[in-house]
Amino acid sequence: MSRSEKWDYLIVGQGIAGTLLAHFLTRAGFRILVVDKPHRSASSMKAAGIINPITGRRYAKSWMIGQLLPFAKKTYLELEQEFNIRIWQDRNLLRALPSIQDENEWWRRSAFPDFAPWFASEADLAGFEGILKPVRAWGETIGAAQVNFPALLNAFRDRLLKEKSILEEEFDFDKLSFEEGNPVYDAMPFKGVIFCEGARAVKNPWFNYLPFVPTKGEYLVVKIPGVRFPKMVKNGVTIVPLGGERFWVGASSRFEYDDDLPSPEQKEWLLNRLVKALQVPFEVLTHEAAIRPTVFDIRPFIGRHPDGNGLFIFNGLGTKGASLAPYFARHFTSHLVEGTPLLKEVDIVRFEDRYNGPG
Ligand SMILES: Cc1cc2nc3c(=O)[nH]c(=O)nc-3n(C[C@H](O)[C@H](O)[C@H](O)COP(=O)(O)OP(=O)(O)OC[C@H]3O[C@@H](n4cnc5c(N)ncnc54)[C@H](O)[C@@H]3O)c2cc1C
Structure with missing residues (x-):
């Protein structure tokens, strides 16, 4: 040919x-x-590769998630077989509910029949004792996942x-x-x-x-000595397990930026939030930036x-x-x-x- x-x-x-x-x-x-x-x-x-069915401050159901998520899982699992690698990880997501309004909204949403399958009846914090700073209340999203891009x-x-x-x-x-x-x-x-x-x-x-409106996102990869947990945690920042004691922590979002490089201001912003979320010490391994194709x-x-x-x-x-x-x-x-x-x-x-x- x-x-x-x-x-x-x-x-x-x-x-x-x-x-x-x-x-x-x-x-x-x-x-x-x-x-x-x-x-x-x-x-x-x-990217952290998170699939989160319940998103935003109002805990909305992500657009078309009922169709997208099962098809994504099927596809990634087929590709796992094809390449003999691990791509998909089911991971529930613990979400801090810092105010009474957050808590009320969370439980109000959980009562809608088409939202209910994604909401745990009670957040399970077993294994997180002494790791996460206490917050007013937690919610837990069932059926979230992490994809290893x-x-x-x-x-x-x-x-x-x-x-x-x-x-x-x-x-x-x-x-x-x-x-x-x-x-x-x-x-x-x-x-x-x-x-x-x-x-x-x-x-x-x-x-x-x-009409592209690209956004710059920055994140950290940290090591938390002696700590391993399987769930994702969202409290100011999202903390995603990467295996062993390594965690992805992010991400910032900026519409206005001069370059695609990691910036000291956003590092500070991420660190402040992580310090507020964790009770244990951590070490920053890397700080990265990328541009999302947001529209x-x-x-x-x-x-x-x-x-x-x-x-x-x-x-x-x-x-x-x-x-x-x-x-x-x-x-x-x-x-x-x-x-x-x-x-x-x-x-x-x-x-x-x-x-x-x-x-
Ligand atoms: C910090 C951060 C965290 C994120 N976390 C998540 C998350 O948890 N979950 C989630 O679903 N999404 C997340 N996203 C969004 C996700 O990364 C994007 O939705 C997705 O990766 C976009 O993929 P893409 O293939 O369209 O673009 P890209 O990943 O940017 O791929 C484009 C490719 O084309 C190449 N390319 C471009 N132009 C040319 C050219 N002219 N010639 C040759 N090659 C070219 C690029 O180098 C690149 O390899 C995150 C994004 C960021 C920045």
């Missing part, structure tokens, strides 16, 4: 979006080439490398052209080029008309470019890549393979009136 006949789709970016889309498209029988250059600001390799992304990349189906380089827009309505990249024709660039999509001349209307950006030129996007996973990516990678695959319509909340057709040509 010649170089020019080899591939069906080119996927740009191998974060969780590009990885899962490559997975489902390959499973549907397509030949996929990936272009990815790791960037410091890319978020999947830094780095394990999955690294295993998937190793396979792409072995199969010679990845170009480890920056995508070069000067090498993109069009022949008879189809994209050609570096002399290779494709049925489509699918951009999964995360927050770097703001630099994409074809899709920068979409104006908090719904994924999926679909084809308005020019009908064979360019597509799968992005806008925001703060919820772990739960959104599996379901919507499959949803998008069905759209590409069988022509099933995209859900209108995620289809980028909703922003078509913003497009005035590439630039």
